[in-house]
Amino acid sequence: MAENIRMMQWTFCAVFSLLVQADCHSMFACEPISLRMCRDLPYNMTFMPNLLNHYDQQSAALAMEPFHPIVNLECSRDLQPFLCAMYAPICTEYGRITLPCRKLCQRAYLECHKLMEMFGVTWPEEMECVKFPDCDEGYPRLADSVSDSDPTEEAPVAVQRDYGFWCPRELKINPELGYSFLGVTDCSPPCPNMYFRREELSFARYFIGVISIVCLSATLFTFLTFLIDVKRFRYPERPIIFYAVCYMMVSLVFFIGFLLEDTVACNRSEPSIYKASTVTQGSHNKACTMLFMVLYFFTMAGSVWWVILTITWFLAAVPKWGSEAIEKKALLFHASAWGIPGTLTIILLAMNKIEGDNISGVCFVGLYNVDTLRYFVLAPLCLYVVVGVSLLLAGIISLNRVRIEIPLEKENQDKLVKFMIRIGVFSVLYLVPLLIVIGCYFYEQAFRTIWETTWIQERCREYHIPCPYQVTQVSHPDLILFLMKYLMALVVGIPSVFWVGSKKTCFEWASFFHGRKKKEMRPFHPSSLCQRSILFEFMEGE
Helix, strand or coil, rough: HHHHHHHHHHHHHHHHHHHHCCCCCCCCCCCCCCHHHHCCCCCCEECCCCCCCCCCHHHHHHHHHHHHHHHHHCCCCCHHHHHHHHHEEECCCCCCCCCCCCHHHHHHHHHHHHHHHHHHCCCCCCHHHHHHHCCCCCCCCCCCCCCCCCCCCCCCCHHHCCCCCCCCCCHHEHHHHCCCCEEEEECCCCCCCCCHHHHHHHHHHHHHHHHHHHHHHHHHHHHHHHHHHHCCCCCHHHHHHCCCHHHHHHHHHHHHHHHHCCCCCCCCCECCCEEEEECCCCCHHHHHHHHHHHHHHHHHHHHHHHHHHHHHHHHCCCCCCCHHHCCCCCHHHHHHHHHHHHHHHHHHCCHHHHCCCCCCCCEEECCCCHHHHHHHHHHHHHHHHHHHHHHHHHHHHHHHHHHHHHHCCCCHHHHHHHEECCCCHHHHHHHHHHHHHHHHHHHHHHHHHHHHHHHHHHHHHCCCCCCCCCCCCCCCCHHHHHHHHHHHHHHHHCHHHHHHCCCCHHHHHHHHHHHCCCCCCCCCCCCCCHCCHHHHHHHHCC
């Protein structure tokens, strides 16, 4: 009750003092100024509640927070003393309330209002200049803060520029974590995703979850078919099995991300570390690090195994290497397929470039850092495609030459044509989704800056940060683009089913479930001219 009476007394007194410039603060005691912005003024004592009805200096400091960047940019020498006159008014031993002069208010407002618009900061109604006395004596200010500028002058030219991205206090992160966002350190993107609404994210998560289940089923079936009869899949088709294993792990990670939602990809709000829910970065989150390692490693390894598959086809088609000769290079193939992705993964871990993907729930790279996307995702994938397609075309041309120039029986001709068709279809089923993924990445990195600028422009006033200056292009990302990227990134693993999908596979699974011993296949003997060719060894088992 006493506190309510005190509040009513102060409200009445403050309004009365503003209207008639009366002295009525004698009922309150002075206290030292603790506000960071007002510690270097000629006076060091204030009183609370202040002229804006803040009952303690903590609430006054919180209300002054949006003005800090504007004061730091020094748009006006009068802004700081005027703000302090309102939020931390001088307290004399006689309890006299001293109001700032109207000219001080006008100079501060006119010189800084455009910059305030850029930061999304509004001038409080209680601070309208008409409410202050028209006096010649200014409020106590810094020694060099006197300004002789005409209150009718326009804002200085310095505010007519782009101040870049300023990290909002809600997105600031503990400096020990080493986060960065839009080139600003100790900052992280918001969760949920900064571009999409919650209902869109929910739809995307379930969409990715369903596709990951389909891909996981297809690749797992391929791998289990291989385990039933390991000797059936020899080189040059053995890389298909390892390719399927890689995408089985990729789809498993996406499925785990679907189950986890954004619990790993996002940092929950913790007052001591995170002021708001933000995107996980770096390797401090062990679960996020593990998801990243598995996803990135097997994504790159899957592409390398496809390149190795084209190499084995090339060796079988052009120099006519046999299965045994190709298998002697298996150690080199494994060293390349696992070593290259492993090296890239270690480099990214050392660079601390892991980022949470709050759309899919996993962790990857290049989601917010364009340079990382270019050098560690786009560049390797493009290199794999160029090498693989070149070898594939050379192998197909050689196979076609064999079909035309070497006389074969009608049965062998049909089998060779069938083999060529299978190679072509499998390659298209892999290449088309991969090229779409690469296209999505190129489109994303090309428009990323525009999307970020648009986001800043739309949220600058809410976050009290500088708004972009003279935005020429505004654009929002399309959810379809991201859904297509995730779809194609998972679909590339499904073509492995195409390769094992045959009558022989059905017979093997039937024998496995019925416990019957698989019958030995009658060997096929091609003509003496091509007896040692792996093409016929490969065709006869299908």
